[in-house]
Amino acid sequence: MTPRGWDGFPRLLHAEWTKFRTVRGWTLGVVTAALMVVLVAVLAGVSSDQRDRPVVPIGPDGGPVTDSFYFVHRPLTRDGSITVSVSALTSSIPTSPGNLRRDTVPWAKAGLIIKDGTRQGSPYAAIMVTGGHGVRMQDDYVNDTADPSGESPRWLRLDRSGNAVTGSTSTDGTRWNTVGTVHVEGLGSTVQGGLFVASPPSVQGMGTDVTVSTADFEDLDTRSGWHGRDWTGDQVGPESAGFAGYPVGTSGSVTESDGRFTVTGAGDIAPAVRYSLPTGGTLKDILTGTFAALIAVIVIGALFITTEYRGRLIHVTLAASPRRGRVLLAKAVVLGSVTAAAGVVGATIALPLGERLARANGVYIFPATTSTQLRIVLGTAALLATASILALAVGAVVRRSAGAVTAVVVALVLPHLLIANPFTPSGLSDWLARVTPAAAFSVQQTLVRYDQVSSVYTPYNGYYPLAPWAGYAVLAGYAVLGLAVAVVVLRRRDA
Amino acid sequence: MKRALHAEWTKTRTVAGPWWLLLGAVVLTIASSALVTSLATCHTAGCHTDTTRLSLTGVHLGQALIAILAVRFLSDEYDSGMIRTTLAAIPHRPTAFAAKAVTLTGVVAVAGSIAILGSLLAGRIILPGNGFTPAHGHPALSLADWPTLRATVGSILYLTLIALLSLGITAVLRDSATSTGAVLGLLYLFPVLAQVIDDPHWQRLLHQIGPMSAGLTIQATTDLHTLPLTPWAGLGVTAGWAAAALAAGGLLLHIRDA
Structure with a gap:
């Protein structure tokens, strides 16, 4: 034409x-x-x-986040490191009010975290064992890195140096592999660091059920910069828009005996999605x-x-x-x-x-x-x-x-x-x-x-x-x- | 009236359009119902699925063809100018309009029955294969079960009410495209709007007054207490819409030049 x-x-x-x-x-x-x-x-x-x-917590990048988990913490000023071994992580889903069934919650998290205080939405970096996705290093809610070693390490470590936080893993506590170093903007000179357990709702068909997870931590060790000797257990964000709460009859807790910490937690530290913010x-x-x-x-x-x-x-x-x-x-x-x-x-x-x-x-x-x-x-x-x-x-x-x-x-x-x-x-x-x-x-x-x-x-x-x-x-x-x-x-x- | 009915029936019978639309409504209702049921699965006891309602999902689609049929039942006469002949032959306009409504009700009731019973039968055949078995708390669909019978009869009535609603709206608007748009808007927009309304009272109200969302509660057989309306009250709302549309259409036909 x-x-x-x-x-x-x-x-x-x-x-x-x-x-x-x-x-x-x-x-x-x-x-x-x-x-x-x-x-x-x-x-x-x-x-x-x-x-x-309740107000929706906002993360460092301006997006909505879920920031509700069980935190066992101590203050850390400037640089320092923390090491722990995670010996067990178990999760449960309620079958009826008051009754729980053991199940895998793929994104149940137990590990170490360094966070700019317990305010919801504050910047953080963490390394953790998960229920079904191996060891991960995460920071500022949206960033997620898998442990490249491909092994199933029990030992976790976080090193803070200024704004840089390095996560490492080890199978024996002596030979360490670096997972990654992240630069966390906005970490104050004194931050809170320690153990955490999170247990996000589990997808069941077209809906979700609340879950609860318990982890055993051993060989907890802190180097330089940490204050005091006592660990404080807190539920971060108990009344948060994105937190569905604990299953009936359970609550967040920490117990210590012979250097072994047993921590129970629910919630998540992650970006908020539509279902968690209905x-x-x-x-x-x-x-x-x-x-x-x-x-x-x-x-x-x-x-x-x-x-x-x-x-x-x-x-x-x-x-x-x-x-x-x-x-x-x-x-x-x-x-x-x-x-x-x-x-x-x-x-x-x-x-x-x-x-x-x-x-x-x-x-x-x-x-x-x-x-x-x-x-x-x-x-x-x-x-x-x-x-x-x-x-x-x-x-x-x-x-x-x-x-x-x-x-x-x-x-x-x-x-x-x-x-x-x-x-x-x-x-x-x-x-x-x-x-x-x-x-x-x-x-x-x-x-x-x-x-x-x-x-x-x-x-x-x-x-x-x-x-x-x-x-x-x-x-x-x-x-x-x-x-x-x-x-x-x-x-x-x-x- | 008898003569008027006979005339309407002859007009319907001798044109191919209505038959194709009725056939289309039957086929589409059954096919879409079967498609939806074949995609649903139940692996454990306690799926809490309303299998009767699931099997009758095709009404959502089938009603659209019934609406076209009903709109064209009248608008074709306006398009071709036939309406003047019809009204010359039967000068008493309410009789002419009533004859149209009765004829339409008859053909839609028959086609609707085939479509609904066919969908239910498809569900009865397909569902057990997808895990909806008595062991999982889902006995085979049966008309001997009162809620299922209510859903079945109610769905047929629902389709005829939608036809009458469409006829009434067409008598008001007279143009086929505008009438079809109005009918489909009335049917489909209430549930869409209800979704965006955050206030639960408003949301409930929209579900209660929408001709489709209210009328289709007649298909519910389980968890009736969670519905905004009882099944028969819901169908009553649709009947109210149809009656209002017919009254407005009949009145305008009576007082307006054709």
Whole structure:
């Protein structure tokens, strides 16, 4: 096709734009779409009230954290080291209130930690034995390094030198392997250091159960910089938003006999995820009005073509521009631009407004960077535009607006409803969020999965299986396919 | 009225569209129900799954086709101008509208029965293979079991109510795309909005007044006390929506030029 053949395209666009803007109902529909996004954001913001809830601890990088564990500590000024051997780590899960069953909790943690005080969210570095992931060195909640030695060492050591903390392991207490050195910003000159036990909730099907773990420590040894002789046992963050507490009948404790410390603890020291902060909100929640907007733009998309058939205007349109594929393309461009504009306007107003209102009511909103927020706004616009173009394509094929509207609404909204139902099997949710056009809602996600936190990472909780734009590409694929079929059908068929 | 009914039945019978939609509704309901049940598994005793409700999940999808059928039942007449002929033949508009509603109820009840019983049968066949066995506390689905029978009959009634709701809305809006959008919005948006509302009272209220979320409580057979409504009260809410839509549609048809 020569570029010359496209000379008439701007005129075609102008014609379609004139058709669009002169139908008052369609303009009204687009404005309604943008308005729905904003209205639902306001509704979501004002209807929530979390003001009496415990405050969510914030980590050094600004993200929400869980910082509740059992800490046996002593002050350490400036440099020093601490060594211990972990002889046992056992975990239990309640089977019924008061009854416990021994089980593996993969991310149960027992080891050494140096932390800038017991304030929640303060910087730290730790080395630990875990229930199912070997020996790990972790710092500042989000960083996690596996012990590269591949052995199963019992001995752990932390050396502090200024802001640098080095973690080492040993199988015999004499030959040491370095796991890593981390630079912990914000460690004061006097910090708290010692033993810790954490036991995060265990994933059971679609939910989690609280757990409790007990570890035995021997051969505890401290070098230089440590104050006093007595160890203090404390539950860090007992009343924290992300702490589910101890199983009924258990509590955190430390006992010492003959240099052997037995420490019982629950909770976790890790980044917070949606399931551990059920009262937290996401930007995706604020943009729930996108669903209402979708229905509006889908109706408009279908009407944009089916009205031509009903009024027999299609004969005039195709007589004026015999290149039928191009007519459809011009319609798609006009429709896509108008609905995308509605999406940009709606989301740009809704996001800061909804976030502000929700925050004013004490709701914790999972943070998102500026580039993520930009992606959400553009993604929402692209989602609305592509959905209406899909409706246009289906409308051109079936020539019936009821069928076109239903097909696209069902394809986009119904999978989401099934995903949003907490009782839907997770296999089905994941499948729906991958192959149906509803996969595109992943452009609005802000949550991050962490390998070192076992949780219920389902679309229901805001964790989509596909990356944001990959999810959008699924919808775009359907729209391109729909347009291709529509062009072929339109060319072959009498109008 | 008899003549009007006969006319409506002839119009329905002699066009291919409604039959395809009814067939589609039956096939999609059963197929999606079977898909969902085949994905659910139960490995230990106490899965606490409402197997009846699980087996009838396809209604979520099937109702959309029933809605198209009901919308087109009236909007096609407006699109083609046939509505003037219909109203010329039966000048008493309430009779003409009632005849449409009765005919629609009849065909949807029949198709709905096939779809619902088919879904239940699919569940009865598939579920034991996925671990939903009597040993795990899940006896085979049976109509002799009162809650299951209630869910079955209720789901059929639910589908007919959705058809009547759609007919009423179409009589008000007259355009097929807008009516379909309105019906689907009414059905699907309540549960979506309820999710984002943080206040439990509001959330409960939205579940209680949404035509789909309230009506489908009729499918529940276990843990009834946790539901925002009793099963029959829930279906009653859907019936209220359908009655209101029919009344508004009938009234507007009566006073407006066709």
